[in-house]
Amino acid sequence: MAGTIGVVGGGITGASVAYYLSTRSDRRVVVFEREHVAARTTAKSAGYVGFHGGNTRTHRELMRYGIRLYNEFLSDPGTDVRHRTIGGLELATTADGRARLQSRYRATRDQEDGGGSAEYFEGDALAGSMLLPDVNLDAVEAALFWPNYGFVEPAELAEEFAARARRAGAEFETGTEVTDILGSGTVTGVETGEGSVDIDHLVLAAGPWNEQLASSVGLDLPVRYSVAPALLVEDPSGNAYPSLTHRESGVYLRQHHDRRVFLGHYQGDYHEATRENRAIPDAVPPETRTRILERAARLVPRLERPTVRDEWVGLRSLTPDRNPIIGWTDVDGLSVATYNATGIQHAPAAGDILSRQILDDDPTRQYEGVSVSRFDGYTDGRPL
Ligand SMILES: Cc1cc2nc3c(=O)[nH]c(=O)nc-3n(C[C@H](O)[C@H](O)[C@H](O)COP(=O)(O)OP(=O)(O)OC[C@H]3O[C@@H](n4cnc5c(N)ncnc54)[C@H](O)[C@@H]3O)c2cc1C
Incomplete structure (x- = not known):
């Protein structure tokens, strides 16, 4: 049996990677997590899962892979993970927004691999097509509906x-921070608060902290970050309506469990995002909170001045081409998984790809689309 495979990070990525590695091999798999499983970005996520297009075939393949695996998990009577399919409406209230939705709809319809089943509405057509008494339809110029949106x-x-990985033999060292990656040119181990551990192969699954760890071994990942605030507010009516996304104001919202609504805000794409991983504030800054609430109430007037039950700020990792970076790096024995904000959807595919590469030297069919080597100036350690 070959040596230990280490994984830094016990979010959904690290847990998925550990699951695939441990169920597909006898290798010793150790996950180092400085807090507990799902302590950071994963717990802060909106958790949308459902096929909704995707800019490239690779993106769509990864998405479909994830949905298939989740259907398998969720249909297991022993699995207790809350989930719901609610449908998703993208609303546009300006001519530019309408043009964007039109072009998204056309691109989706024309994808030869079956981009997804979106429905496009213009003007007041939406009001004649769907029961949406809670949604302010007056200003809507166009809408795109994705029936299979869920969370x-x-x-x-x-x-x-993590539970499945543990059952297959993976070890989760929680409360253990990786403070250094050992080896020069080739990874030989990690330094942790508990001492050093010999490692044959290391996977960076540390979410927005990947970049710091990678740079400690001279790897400058092409990743940026944007702050992602979220509010959980009360909605005493509990009426059902699809998830709503309004790109012009950056607001998205979806119903949550227990008569609550999850409100989030997109704060720009890769080009507007920052290089440095700023300290994440615990709470949503007051002016941002006010802005999100005002904009959400314009979409769903009943949400004016709701009781805020919880709030937090996460970090979205963003890549230049909106596809994830998964796989070998040019540091021998080091792999990485980082996303463009869709890690919940893509974590199963990340586990599949990384385990195939590490266990079998199999680059996988998504190789060209996810390898860091697709970016100028980057190579990876793919075996020849
Ligand atoms: C508000 C918000 C909404 C989102 N909505 C969606 C969505 O709807 N759908 C979707 O697919 N994605 C969504 N995302 C993105 C998704 O949540 C992330 O892509 C995903 O959770 C990343 O998981 P991860 O395991 O890679 O990172 P994380 O969950 O951040 O896990 C990394 C772990 O590494 C640990 N760690 C870091 N450094 C070290 C170290 N040195 N030693 C040991 N442990 C370390 C951390 O403690 C952490 O637990 C959203 C993100 C945010 C913030």
């Missing part, structure tokens, strides 16, 4: 991966 409770899903 999962992401921390529960990560716990499910």
Whole structure:
């Protein structure tokens, strides 16, 4: 049996990678997590899962892979992960927004691999097509409806991966921080608060902290970050309506469990995002909270001045081409998984790809689309 495979990070990525490695091999798999499973980005996520297009075939393949695996998990009577399919509406209230939805719809319809089943509405057509008494349809210029949009409770899903990985023999060293990667040119181990551990192969699954760890061995990942605030507010009516996304204001919202609504805000794409991984504030800054609430109430007037039950700020990792970076790096014995904000959807595929590469030297069919070597100036350690 070859040596130990280490994984830094016990979010949904690390848990998925551990699940695939331990169920597909006898190798010793150790996950180092400085807090507990699903302590960070994973727990802060909106958890959307469902096929909704995707800019490239690779993106769509990864998405479909994830949905298939989650259907397998969730249909197991022993699995207790909350989830719901609610449908998703993208709303546009300006001419530019309408043009964007039109072009997205056309691109989706024309994808030869079956981009997804979106429905496009213009003007007041939406009001004549769907029961949406809670949604302010007056200003809507156009809408795109994705019937298969849904969400999962992401921390529960990560716990499910971890439980399955543990049953297959993976070890989760929680409360253990990786402080250094050992070896020069080739990874030989990690330094942790508990001492050093010999490692044959290391996977960086540390979410927004991947970049710091990678740079400690001279690897400058092409990743940026944007702050992602979220509010959980009360909605005493509990009426059902699809998830709503309004790109012009950056607001998205979806119903949550227990008569609550999850409100989030997109704060720009890769080009507007920052290089440095800023300290994440614990709470949503007051002016951002006010802005999100005002904008959400314009979409769903009943949400004016709701009781805020919880709030937090996460970090979205963003890549230049919106596809994830998964796989070998040019540091021997080091692999990485980082996303463009869709880690819940893509974590199963990340586990599949990384385990195939590490265990079998199999680059996988998504190799060209996910390898860091697709970016200028980057290579990876793919075996020749
Ligand atoms: C508000 C918000 C909404 C989102 N919505 C969606 C969505 O709807 N759908 C979707 O697919 N994705 C969504 N995402 C993105 C998704 O949540 C992330 O891509 C995903 O959770 C990343 O998981 P991860 O395991 O890679 O990272 P994380 O969950 O951040 O896990 C990394 C772990 O590494 C640990 N760690 C870091 N450094 C070290 C170290 N040195 N030693 C030991 N442990 C370490 C951390 O403690 C952490 O637990 C959203 C993100 C945010 C913030």
